[in-house]
Every structure is written in C-alpha cells, then in structure tokens.
Amino acid sequence: MPAQATKDTTINFRTTSETKNWIDRAASLLGTDRTNFIVQTMVERAMEVVEKHNTVTLSDRDRDAFLELLKEDTPNEELRDAARARRELLDD
Structure with missing residues (x-):
C-alpha cells in the first residue's frame, strides 16, 4: 500500500x-x-x-491523413513547417 x-x-x-x-x-x-x-x-x-x-482527438479523415504522412520516407514541407512551429511553441 x-x-x-x-x-x-x-x-x-x-x-x-x-x-x-x-x-x-x-x-x-x-x-x-x-x-x-x-x-x-x-x-x-x-x-x-x-x-x-x-489528449488529441482526430476525426477519421484527419487520422487517416496523419497515418498517410507517417508512411512517407521523407518529411514534406508542411511537416517540416509543423515541426518548426512546434519547436518555437515549446521554446516560448
């Protein structure tokens, strides 16, 4: 106990x-x-x-789009922008 x-x-x-x-x-x-x-x-x-x-709750459409992005071998520009925005947000 x-x-x-x-x-x-x-x-x-x-x-x-x-x-x-x-x-x-x-x-x-x-x-x-x-x-x-x-x-x-x-x-x-x-x-x-x-x-x-x-907790982040995604719609079925957003979940599917997210999972498709994970399948890509290299990050696209939108993903790189999102990562930069996240880093900036966490640095504040």
Missing part, C-alpha cells in the same frame, strides 16, 4: 446551505466525510480536465 502524502495546505471556499446539504448527503451515502468526498471528487475532475487537455 502506498504511503499517504502529508496534508500540508488548506483550501477554503464558501457555498450555499443547499450545496453543503447535497455534498453531505452524497458523502454519507458513500460512507465518507465531507472533506474526503470533496477532495476525491475535485481530484477526479481535475484529472479528467488535464487528461482531456493532454
């Missing part, structure tokens, strides 16, 4: 009584407390957002 990280910071926020009641009810149904429910839910959502941001 992995070691548990030390909790070394605080996040505070205000909400409505109705929202708090919904959170408490959901936490209770899962057999956990409010803090653990909120943290777990927020981390799961944060991971989804990051994953979505880091």
Whole structure:
C-alpha cells in the first residue's frame, strides 16, 4: 500500500446551505466525510480536465491523413513547417 502524502495546505471556499446539504448527503451515502468526498471528487475532475487537455482527438479523415504522412520516407514541407512551429511553441 502506498504511503499517504502529508496534508500540508488548506483550501477554503464558501457555498450555499443547499450545496453543503447535497455534498453531505452524497458523502454519507458513500460512507465518507465531507472533506474526503470533496477532495476525491475535485481530484477526479481535475484529472479528467488535464487528461482531456493532454489528449488529441482526430476525426477519421484527419487520422487517416496523419497515418498517410507517417508512411512517407521523407518529411514534406508542411511537416517540416509543423515541426518548426512546434519547436518555437515549446521554446516560448
């Protein structure tokens, strides 16, 4: 079992009584407390957002065009331009 990280910071926020009641009810149904429910839910959502941001989804047409480019022995000018643009973007 992995070691548990030390909790070394605080996040505070205000909400409505109705929202708090919904959170408490959901936490209770899962057999956990409010803090653990909120943290777990927020981390799961944060991971989804990051994953979505880091994932590129191509249409079938774009996927097929990309795969065709991979079959070429030498990069064409458009591919070289794309590589240059990527390098410039990452250098910023």
